[in-house]
Amino acid sequence: MTESRLSLTGRLSLAFSTFFSILGDGGFAADVLRLKRGTIPPQAEAPAPAAAPVKPAPAPVPAPTLREAGPDAALQLLGLLQRGGRFVDFLEENIANYADADIGAAARLVHDGCRATLREHFTIRPVRDETEGTRVTIAEGFDATAIRLTGNVVGKPPFNGSISHRGWRVTDVRLPKLTQSHDAAVIAPAEVEL
Secondary structure, three states, rough: HHEEEEEEEHHHHHHHHHHHHHOHHHHHHHHHHHHHHHHOHHHHHOOOOOOOOOOOOOOOOOOOOOOOOOHHHHHHHHHHHHHHOHHHHHHHHHOOOOOHHHHHHHHHHHHHHHHHHEEEEEEEEOOOOOOOOOOEOOOOOOOOOOOOOOOOOOOOOOOEEEEEOOOOOEEOOOOOOOOOOOOOOOOOOOOOOO
């Protein structure tokens, strides 16, 4: 259908879009008023011939936004590891005077408790499924937060190398909710035996 013979639906659509354009753009409203009065200069009535398309300059890459991580979740995790595996007790203990066998036995208890705590509150999966030592090709556009290139890194991707560590990614977090009065900085309360 030609522009001079718009259907009722076409005219309604044009009327609504023009109405909202007039409300939102003062310059457009003035142009519509001049058109209604018939005062638009003749050169303004015909659209200007289309110029050759100008290739837009590439948009600058914005700098990453830095955000400060709140300490509460980290403190909560530290408290959970302390409760489940006595993690902080183990790390704060001076182990210089203990025999290796004693340290190994203590480490096994801490390991078992901390591992159970992690599995209870997090789902952790490897970043890469291949076994360590497997040769892989890292394509252009790889996620640099998930893959760290080490060794002699020169040139542009694709890169070929061997997996020295599969990496870990948390896919689910199940931390308990905290009350408003909970002090997350107390990762283990002092115990007083009566």
